Amino acid sequence: MARPVKIAAVPLRDPKRTRERILSAALKEFAARGFDGARVDAIAHRADINKRMLYHYFGNKEHLFREVLRLKMSQRQALAETLSGDPAEGLAFWFETACQDTDWVRLLEWEALQETGKRVIDEKSRRAATARGLQRIRQRQSRGQISAELDPRHVMLAMRSLTMFPAAFPQLTRLIMGRSVSDPRFQRERAAFLKKFASAFQPSATRNSLKTNLPVKQQE
Amino acid sequence: MARPVKIAAVPLRDPKRTRERILSAALKEFAARGFDGARVDAIAHRADINKRMLYHYFGNKEHLFREVLRLKMSQRQALAETLSGDPAEGLAFWFETACQDTDWVRLLEWEALQETGKRVIDEKSRRAATARGLQRIRQRQSRGQISAELDPRHVMLAMRSLTMFPAAFPQLTRLIMGRSVSDPRFQRERAAFLKKFASAFQPSATRNSLKTNLPVKQQE
């Protein structure tokens, strides 16, 4: 009672929270339906706010979309920075992350389809993040974890391809594997495959010696 | 003059041609904007026909979309059957094909984003085509071109990933490579990388011996 508490028990108005509600609802809606497919009314409904507030906070649909992208970007970049380690673990890890965070993969996919060849949202910071990623690959090359013969950019592109593709093309994955991408059995199997397959990035000298899990039982 | 030619110099009505015009226009529009983004008016305009005809031939937008998908499917399947050879060439070939036929990649991408987890369009024949593809991989395994240790399904998924990803995510490719996917220099470079990288699929015995192009100058 003595403290000058500013916040009422349950404040009727909470701009910060409202903003967040809108963003989170918009993320889901945009990830699910893309920019054109997303309905402003649906976002408002999901967020349980009046549609007018959406325009109050974000101006229009496009601005909201950019804000959603920007937010997700920064979250993912933060995640990316924390990770290190050898490609064998890294491949499996990023694959699992992609399977978990399908919203992210789908946003990138929508972005890809909107692509005009011009600058992309948040281009500057994404360039920087990519550069840091390439630098980490070079480090691993100098440590002998990744073959120095390979162009780091191509290595990165190959890794992204291998980790994101199943989440990005669930229907093709299902046709090929006979299992849904979300099926844990598929995810385990695939993670195991990627760990094996990661040896492709290793220098030829260390390649076979590191394959502790496979006793080269090639026959028949 | 003597011949009972049925076709006038330029027949004013040509149902077959009209149908084809609509389909080809629809392919472009759907590939460019997706189902929701595509405008029936735009398709009609591209095809230079009256919008009403589109409904005459295809019933509605969704049916038209299915027809477009079905057509492209069968064309691609025909192409897929013709190809054989070792993975080194195959990877590069399919990568180049994906870069050329971006409409195809984009259609698959739109399909992926619409995906409900249920049956996909033309599922039956696509299953069959996939099965044939897997069979070809097993053949190559028995010939020693692909490691017999690897699960054919995972091999196929990895190959699809590596070949389709750049065309599917041009913006990420540009961020990583610093070049547009359509840039011939990128395509050449990438094809070369994939040829090298294809050794990852080969049995460990033959792996290094086949790398004729790289004298293993690993240093610094």
Place this chain on the structure above:
DNA sequence: GCTCCAAGTAACTTGATGGTTACTTAATAG
């Protein structure tokens, strides 16, 4: 030639959707 139907046209309807207007009300600073 004439008949009939598929092929074709122009103009319209209907519903959805992004965005706005005009208003009310909670919270905060002075």
Place this chain on the structure above:
DNA sequence: CTATTAAGTAACCATCAAGTTACTTGGAGC
């Protein structure tokens, strides 16, 4: 306590796009 302004609401509007209506016309078969 009160003035001010940000937060919030309900109802509305303009536009656009899918799909229709109601009509005309070319041409193959008789």
